[in-house]
Amino acid sequence: MQATASTPAIPAQSVYAERRAQVARQLGEGGIAIIPTAPEHPRNRDSDFLYRHDSYFYYLTGFTEPNASLVITADGKSTLFCAPKDLAREIWDGYRLGPDAAVPALGVSEAYSVAEQAARMPKMLENRSVVWYPFAIHQGLEGTVAQWLNSVRARTRYGALVPEQQRDLCSVLDEMRLFKDAHEVPILRRAGSISARAHILAMQRSARMLRAGQDVREYHLDAELLQAFREYGSQYPAYGSIVAAGANACVLHYRADAAPIRSGDLVLIDAGCEFDGYASDITRTFPANGKFSGPQRDLYDLVLASQDAAIALARPGKRFNDMHDATVAVLAQGMLDLGLLDKNKVGGVQDVIDKRSYFQFYMHRTGHWMGMDVHDCGSYIEPSELGQTSERRDPLSGELILNRPSRILRPGMLTTIEPGIYVRPADGVPEAFHNIGIRIEDDALITEDGCELLTRGVPVKADEIEALMRDGAARP
Ligand code: GLY
Ligand code: MN
Ligand code: MN
Numbered sequence: 001m002q003a004t005a006s007t008p009a010i011p012a013q014s015v016y017a018e019r020r021a022q023v024a025r026q027l028g029e030g031g032i033a034i035i036p037t038a039p040e041h042p043r044n045r046d047s048d049f050l051y052r053h054d055s056y057f058y059y060l061t062g063f064t065e066p067n068a069s070l071v072i073t074a075d076g077k078s079t080l081f082c083a084p085k086d087l088a089r090e091i092w093d094g095y096r097l098g099p100d101a102a103v104p105a106l107g108v109s110e111a112y113s114v115a116e117q118a119a120r121m122p123k124m125l126e127n128r129s130v131v132w133y134p135f136a137i138h139q140g141l142e143g144t145v146a147q148w149l150n151s152v153r154a155r156t157r158y159g160a161l162v163p164e165q166q167r168d169l170c171s172v173l174d175e176m177r178l179f180k181d182a183h184e185v186p187i188l189r190r191a192g193s194i195s196a197r198a199h200i201l202a203m204q205r206s207a208r209m210l211r212a213g214q215d216v217r218e219y220h221l222d223a224e225l226l227q228a229f230r231e232y233g234s235q236y237p238a239y240g241s242i243v244a245a246g247a248n249a250c251v252l253h254y255r256a257d258a259a260p261i262r263s264g265d266l267v268l269i270d271a272g273c274e275f276d277g278y279a280s281d282i283t284r285t286f287p288a289n290g291k292f293s294g295p296q297r298d299l300y301d302l303v304l305a306s307q308d309a310a311i312a313l314a315r316p317g318k319r320f321n322d323m324h325d326a327t328v329a330v331l332a333q334g335m336l337d338l339g340l341l342d343k344n345k346v347g348g349v350q351d352v353i354d355k356r357s358y359f360q361f362y363m364h365r366t367g368h369w370m371g372m373d374v375h376d377c378g379s380y381i382e383p384s385e386l387g388q389t390s391e392r393r394d395p396l397s398g399e400l401i402l403n404r405p406s407r408i409l410r411p412g413m414l415t416t417i418e419p420g421i422y423v424r425p426a427d428g429v430p431e432a433f434h435n436i437g438i439r440i441e442d443d444a445l446i447t448e449d450g451c452e453l454l455t456r457g458v459p460v461k462a463d464e465i466e467a468l469m470r471d472g473a474a475r476p
Contacts, residue, residue: 013107015183016062019176020070020078020108023060026172027074030129034121034145035060036069036138050236055372056134056173058277061106067095067114071124078111079124084113122151128163135168170377176369178378179412180445184278184371188414189454191234191275192443195282196457200468202243203267207290207469210263214359216288217284218243218267222256225271238280238374241271249285249437250422252364263289266296268437272455273375279374280457281416283441290469292462295432299421300462302334303438306419307460310366314409314417314444314451320380321406324366327419332358339430340423355395361423367416370443376414382407394430413446413455 027033037057041049053064060070061080065152068082085098099111112120125131125148133141145166152162180188193309202221209216221243229237243256249268265288272280285300287293292300309330332352335341346357350431369376385405392401409415420439423429444451459465 004269013105015181016060017078017107020023020072021076022176023169023172024072024074024076027072027132028075028130030163031074031132032125032128032130032163033072033172034069034141035072035134035169035173036141037066039138040066054137054234054276055177055277055377056137056169059173059177059372061108063097063102063106064277069117070108071090071112071121072086073124073128080106080108081114081117081120082111084115094445118148122155125149125163126155127161130165130167131163132167132169132172134170134173135275135434137170174377174379175383177358177376178369179410180371180414181211181412185445187276187278188272188280188371188443188445189250190283191238191273191278191280192454193457194229194232194234194275195272195280196455197232198225198271198273199269199282199284199458201225201228202271203284203286203290203465203469204471206261206267206286206288210261210289216261218245218248218256218259218261221267221269222271223445225269229273234275236273236274238272242269242283243271244268244437245288246434247437249439250424250435251437252422261288264293266292266436266438268439270439270441277372279370279372279376280455281370281374281418281441281443282422282458283418283439284378284460284465285438285440286469288467290466293467295430296438297340297462299423299433299436299438302331303419303421303440304337304460305334306330307417307440307442310417310419311442311444311451312454314415314446315449316410316446317411318409319382319406320367320409320415323417324416327363327366327417328353328358331362331419331421335361335421338432338433340421342428345428359396360426361421362419363422364418364420366419367444370414370416378405378407378413381405409446411446411448413445415446416441417444419443 028140035057040051043049051066056248071079080102082102083096085096090096102111105161152160202224205224222241225241241256242254244254245259245261245267246265248254248259267288270283272282306327309326313322313326333349336343346352352358369378381404388405390403394401418441422437423433425434443454
């Protein structure tokens with residue numbers, strides 16, 4: 001159990017009450033929904049991993065304690081099961097809100113000790129038509145629900161009705177979470193600005209240490225990020241930070257390690273903090289010593305131009321995939337222009353796109369939804385066009401792929417835009433580009449007439465990065 005001095009302040013409960021009411025309205029007559037929070041995970045012996053609540057549960061309660069579960073019924077009633085007050089345990093593990101205080105603090109209709117949940121659930125499920133819960137998220141929940149339903153079944157001879165349907169609550173909650181509301185946007189902005197500040201400090205530290213002739217390691221920059229995240233109030237990183245020096249940048253899931261950062265290297269940092277339950281996700285690639293070499297700058301400007309092309313399409317009415325297609329078009333042309341791809345072998349830009357020849361250097365998608373989870377929930381397919389399928393054959397694998405129309409962008413959606421180029425040494429690839437890995441990533445909130453980039457507190461133009469690394473200001 002993780003000891004905490006106090007729970008974070010619980011913000012305006014009306015936001016969560018309104019979200020619960022929205023869920024209740026979608027459950028159908030006689031529906032009931034069960035949403036547990038995340039379990040604690042042992043790390044070794046009696047030490048746990050740092051606790052992180054379940055995002056769906058938090059979205060509906062604002063409650064961050066473990067050992068809790070929420071039940072919502074179609075009539076709008078909400079019941080919280082939570083850890084009971086226990087002064088002896090609270091001395092060791094920290095403050096617990098407890099059921100009595102939970103009702104006014106969280107605005108739920110009623111609250112009980114979590115120890116009562118197993119006994120109360122069969123009665124709550126009796127005479128309900130549909131039971132909803134998040135499928136395939138909580139280990140053992142399906143089995144637990146089955147046990148509760150069996151208890152209801154045992155009472156059918158006394159006239160009890162058993163819910164006949166079980167449905168995935170994710171389909172309801174994912175769609176709600178996809179659209180960031182007025183409560184969430186300022187928190188996401190704050191997460192983005194803390195992370196942006198952390199990136200600036202890491203860049204400046206790199207140049208400063210190299211100027212002083214010090215032995216710079218990836219972990220020095222990781223330490224700078226962590227320091228800044230905590231310094232400015234974030235709770236922890238939203239995901240394992242990537243700090244990749246030189247050729248390590250070509251490993252997409254590299255983690256900050258101990259490799260030396262040398263003058264002349266590029267450093268790729270993909271790191272973002274989580275602030276009050278909301279993630280940020282930024283990548284910047286910069287010259288360790290503060291000055292891009294010619295080939296580094298050529299590739300950097302190309303990736304940035306591809307990101308610009310995608311940002312121009314991050315607006316209502318465009319489709320999610322339009323942003324990827326735009327980056328591919330720019331990168332494919334650039335790969336031909338810079339000689340990464342030999343036009344005598346691969347043909348023109350349309351051939352490079354059609355045959356996916358660019359995939360040698362750009363092998364991931366351009367973005368993903370972001371929010372409470374760094375890879376947030378939400379369908380990438382346009383719900384109103386689900387039935388419109390088409391088939392195509394993948395030019396590289398030969399696999400037959402079923403396509404559905406990509407999601408149409410609407411205000412409130414939040415996506416990353418993160419093109420990259422990763423050049424592993426290979427025959428025919430100009431040596432000047434070998435082992436260069438570049439990614440540029442920002443978080444774009446779709447607005448009424450375009451998008452707001454939440455992460456541009458850290459500059460992205462090569463000249464501006466060079467300027468801030470020359471400057472090397474100390475932390476304010
Ligand atoms: N940091 C994870 C990602 O960019 O998707
Ligand atoms: Mn990302
Ligand atoms: Mn990232």
